[in-house]
Amino acid sequence: MNRVVTSKEELIKAAREIVFEEGAEKLNIRYLAKKCGIATGSVYNYFPSKSELICAVVEEFWRRVFHQDVCKIQGDISFVEFFETVYLRLCSNLQDFRSIFMSQFEAMKSSEKEKGRLVEQKYMEHVKNGFLLALGQDKKIPDTVWTDTFTKEKFVAFLFTNMFSMLTDEERDCSYFKEVLNRILYVT
Numbered sequence: 001m002n003r004v005v006t007s008k009e010e011l012i013k014a015a016r017e018i019v020f021e022e023g024a025e026k027l028n029i030r031y032l033a034k035k036c037g038i039a040t041g042s043v044y045n046y047f048p049s050k051s052e053l054i055c056a057v058v059e060e061f062w063r064r065v066f067h068q069d070v071c072k073i074q075g076d077i078s079f080v081e082f083f084e085t086v087y088l089r090l091c092s093n094l095q096d097f098r099s100i101f102m103s104q105f106e107a108m109k110s111s112e113k114e115k116g117r118l119v120e121q122k123y124m125e126h127v128k129n130g131f132l133l134a135l136g137q138d139k140k141i142p143d144t145v146w147t148d149t150f151t152k153e154k155f156v157a158f159l160f161t162n163m164f165s166m167l168t169d170e171e172r173d174c175s176y177f178k179e180v181l182n183r184i185l186y187v188t
Helices: 008-022 029-036 040-046 050-066 079-106 110-137 152-168 175-185
Strands: none
Touching: 008 029, 008 040, 008 050, 029 040, 029 050, 050 079, 050 110, 079 110, 079 152, 079 175, 110 152, 152 175
């Protein structure tokens, strides 16, 4: 029954399949070992607890969401169109995240939740960097928009605050915010 050829990546892939096909509540170390045809101890070598396993699956979830193409602008897309693409991706994936993982996080200890927050913070920084890159690539934004006070970095911080407020309110329509961005960035 034991298979020696199991890697951490294979275990995360199998755990992800369990979560998305059977539900996050089904995921535990013993069930994952059984599904992979390996000894329970082999899983414990990579994941000392169910919480560690859940965090790894969550990190894989966000890696897939954010590393697809979030930092690449295709063609002559404006920053505002880029924002809309990222926002809509976050909307749909946050809905999946909440329905699949939130009950698992509620059961975790506070120290384990903190690890999850650090993973989240890592991917939010990735998105912020993507927005900064997108601002720099949009040639239609006049240089006169930016000042010593109104910097790209502060603008992205403003964007994030408002974007996450809208996401928290489960607002799927970002057309008003797009209009605000258009008026700020492109009106001279």
